[in-house]
Amino acid sequence: MTIPASSNTFGGRASPWVSRIAMAAVHFFILVIFLQNVTVDTWSAVVGLLFAHLYSVVALTYWSKIERTAAGDTVIVTVTLEFVLMAAIFWERASAWPWSTLFGLAMVQICAFAAVKYWKDLRQAPASAWFGLIVILIYVMVAATAPIIAPYGETEIVGSEYDVWSNKHLLGTDNLGRDMFTRLIYGGRNTVGIAFTTTLLAFLIGGLTGILAAAVRGWLDQVLGRLVDVLMAIPSFIFALLILTIVGTSIPSLIMVIAVLDATRVFRLARAVSMNVVVLDFVEAASLRGEGLWWLIRSEILPNILPPLVAEFGLRFCFVFLFLSGLSFLGLGIQPPTADWGSMVRDNATLITYGDITPLLPAAAIAILTIGVNFVVDWFLHKASGLKD
Amino acid sequence: MSQIGRLVAQRLALGLLTLFVVSLIIFLCIELLPGNLAQEILGQGATPETVAAFNRELGLDLPPHERYITWLLDMLQGDFGRSLASQREISELLAVRVQNTFFLAGVAAIIAIPLAVTLGILAALYRDSWYDRMVNVLTLTSISFPEFFVAYILIIVLAVNLGMFPSISNISDDLGFWEKVYRTALPALTLTLVCVAHMMRMTRAAIINLMASPYIEMARLKGLKPGRIILKHALPNALAPIINVVVLNLAYLVVGVVLVEVVFVYPGLGQLFVDSVSKRDIPVVQACSLIFAMTYVLLNLLADVLSIMSNPRLLHPR
Numbered sequence: 001m002t003i004p005a006s007s008n009t010f011g012g013r014a015s016p017w018v019s020r021i022a023m024a025a026v027h028f029f030i031l032v033i034f035l036q037n038v039t040v041d042t043w044s045a046v047v048g049l050l051f052a053h054l055y056s057v058v059a060l061t062y063w064s065k066i067e068r069t070a071a072g073d074t075v076i077v078t079v080t081l082e083f084v085l086m087a088a089i090f091w092e093r094a095s096a097w098p099w100s101t102l103f104g105l106a107m108v109q110i111c112a113f114a115a116v117k118y119w120k121d122l123r124q125a126p127a128s129a130w131f132g133l134i135v136i137l138i139y140v141m142v143a144a145t146a147p148i149i150a151p152y153g154e155t156e157i158v159g160s161e162y163d164v165w166s167n168k169h170l171l172g173t174d175n176l177g178r179d180m181f182t183r184l185i186y187g188g189r190n191t192v193g194i195a196f197t198t199t200l201l202a203f204l205i206g207g208l209t210g211i212l213a214a215a216v217r218g219w220l221d222q223v224l225g226r227l228v229d230v231l232m233a234i235p236s237f238i239f240a241l242l243i244l245t246i247v248g249t250s251i252p253s254l255i256m257v258i259a260v261l262d263a264t265r266v267f268r269l270a271r272a273v274s275m276n277v278v279v280l281d282f283v284e285a286a287s288l289r290g291e292g293l294w295w296l297i298r299s300e301i302l303p304n305i306l307p308p309l310v311a312e313f314g315l316r317f318c319f320v321f322l323f324l325s326g327l328s329f330l331g332l333g334i335q336p337p338t339a340d341w342g343s344m345v346r347d348n349a350t351l352i353t354y355g356d357i358t359p360l361l362p363a364a365a366i367a368i369l370t371i372g373v374n375f376v377v378d379w380f381l382h383k384a385s386g387l388k389d
Numbered sequence: 390m391s392q393i394g395r396l397v398a399q400r401l402a403l404g405l406l407t408l409f410v411v412s413l414i415i416f417l418c419i420e421l422l423p424g425n426l427a428q429e430i431l432g433q434g435a436t437p438e439t440v441a442a443f444n445r446e447l448g449l450d451l452p453p454h455e456r457y458i459t460w461l462l463d464m465l466q467g468d469f470g471r472s473l474a475s476q477r478e479i480s481e482l483l484a485v486r487v488q489n490t491f492f493l494a495g496v497a498a499i500i501a502i503p504l505a506v507t508l509g510i511l512a513a514l515y516r517d518s519w520y521d522r523m524v525n526v527l528t529l530t531s532i533s534f535p536e537f538f539v540a541y542i543l544i545i546v547l548a549v550n551l552g553m554f555p556s557i558s559n560i561s562d563d564l565g566f567w568e569k570v571y572r573t574a575l576p577a578l579t580l581t582l583v584c585v586a587h588m589m590r591m592t593r594a595a596i597i598n599l600m601a602s603p604y605i606e607m608a609r610l611k612g613l614k615p616g617r618i619i620l621k622h623a624l625p626n627a628l629a630p631i632i633n634v635v636v637l638n639l640a641y642l643v644v645g646v647v648l649v650e651v652v653f654v655y656p657g658l659g660q661l662f663v664d665s666v667s668k669r670d671i672p673v674v675q676a677c678s679l680i681f682a683m684t685y686v687l688l689n690l691l692a693d694v695l696s697i698m699s700n701p702r703l704l705h706p707r
Contacts, residue, residue, distance in 0.1 A: 370533035
């Protein structure tokens with residue numbers, strides 16, 4: 001009898017773990033230093049650092065796995081060169097915000113990597129999925145290079161209040177005389193960045209505890225399960241507002257509160273799907289051969305529950321994104337003067353009663369991104385379920 | 390019947406336990422406050438005497454478990470204490486607003502439920518037709534919209550451009566019933582649009598799920614008419630999931646009301662809640678979240694109980 005092979009989508013065991021861990025430790029250390037004095041100014045540095053770290057891990061993993069072809073390499077190199085060329089042309093702006101430039105470069109390369117790797121799937125994707133992917137790409141690039149493409153500073157007052165659309169101010173100015181177009185770009189970076197970080201954190205907490213509960217069972221499962229039941233008994237919007245009243249609305253507390261509340265949903269899903277995998281023969285075989293818990297989770301369970309988790313990530317992101325803009329719209333989320341789509345709608349809402357649609361643009365920006373993500377998730381789910389049947 | 394009775398009793402007991410735990414959480418949140426409530430409210434410059442007086446007035450000098458019991462008993466008798474910001478009785482603030490909020494949610498529900506269920510059944514009937522596909526894209530889109538976006542679009546189109554409805558819903562008790570409905574129209578419409586999409590997607594999924602089962606295929610092979618299949622064969626079994634969907638969305642309505650009320654300056658519970666959160670008026674926030682959470686828990690409980698009661702397998706035991 002042969003031992004069933006574990007389905008392992010990540011690289012083999014020989015992957016450079018030591019270097020990865022060392023790199024993660026260094027990044028984490030710098031991150032902690034930055035987090036100690038998070039202000040509006042260092043926020044971009046934190047996001048940049050986080051993504052630089054994520055990027056290097058992804059690049060390391062995928063560079064070894066990717067099916068290298070001449071065409072694929074050409075695409076990646078071309079895209080990189082194009083970005084560098086753009087940076088060289090607008091060098092004055094690009095050099096003034098090195099983090100954004102670096103981050104933009106990382107994003108361009110990640111997209112190129114992903115496009116080359118999944119080109120076969122992408123070619124068969126329906127129009128709605130392409131729409132979603134392009135929307136996401138545009139948002140990510142705008143968010144990455146916000147300071148470089150925005151004509152003015154985020155909180156800079158550049159004109160009189162409520163100016164109309166003109167050449168100087170593309171979308172007019174807001175209630176304090178700040179450039180609307182600039183705020184829209186920066187708002188995208190802040191809102192999307194915070195929503196993404198929150199979702200990531202929610203998945204780390206919820207996913208890990210969910211899989212752990214399924215793998216260990218017993219009292220741990222019971223305790224975590226009841227805890228989640230209790231947290232889910234209160235509507236999350238109300239709960240978030242209640243807690244934010246007490247801890248106050250700062251960006252870190254906002255991220256933590258929403259992440260924990262959202263982790264409950266992720267926990268439920270992760271636990272449910274892992275339960276189905278844990279009882280399968282190959283997991284038992286692995287545990288009989290003496291593999292540790294971490295190995296079981298990472299190499300046996302995780303690869304098999306990845307598709308539903310990825311789809312859930314998209315949906316959760318939408319949910320967190322709407323949640324966050326809802327909070328900001330109420331004036332209880334991201335605080336001024338940081339630009340944010342929810343609070344931009346609220347601040348300029350007076351214009352709406354005069355029939356001016358400018359304040360609706362941030363809301364439309366929120367809607368378009370959520371629609372895009374929903375379309376991509378729809379396609380992904382369809383594909384994942386189709387492959388299984 | 391005894392089986393149903395036992396199941397329902399079990400759910401009710403569980404619901405009661407949930408309510409208790411929820412009240413405990415809402416109470417304990419105050420304990421999480423870094424430092425001390427008195428210090429937080431009175432500021433750094435407060436003398437020890439004023440802090441002590443403040444603590445005594447709110448009963449903060451008692452041990453937590455004693456405070457919880459008195460708090461809970463007071464709440465049950467309708468005494469919510471006093472607001473920190475305005476010094477008024479909270480129950481006084483709440484009375485009218487709770488009524489208004491339920492009125493709004495009720496109007497929205499009366500429009501939304503029949504609409505969503507009909508559309509959902511139709512989409513399931515004509516699956517994969519152009520109607521179904523259009524509905525799929527439309528509902529996906531409207532789920533993706535933030536509530537305030539829908540609300541402002543309605544304001545621009547119906548209030549500013551067409552002048553059909555007022556853009557601010559100013560409700561007071563002395564208005565006639567229809568006048569009230571007229572002024573509530575826009576917020577109710579917003580809520581309807583937001584929750585119809587969700588409700589009908591779930592209705593459609595529930596029915597499609599059922600239409601794939603063997604006994605429906607059997608009915609079809611017998612040569613029954615589609616209408617008869619749906620009404621006589623599918624609907625009794627689909628009732629449980631549909632009722633579940635409807636009641637869960639009612640629970641959503643009660644929570645979704647917060648954002649919509651703020652947009653339309655509707656004098657309801659949500660508005661009060663948001664105001665109190667920004668003023669950090671903790672007793673009012675506690676009272677409001679308790680009411681919201683209770684409604685939510687009770688509606689979820691109702692969904693549970695109704696879906697047990699409408700389950701044909703349990704209703705007609707062999």
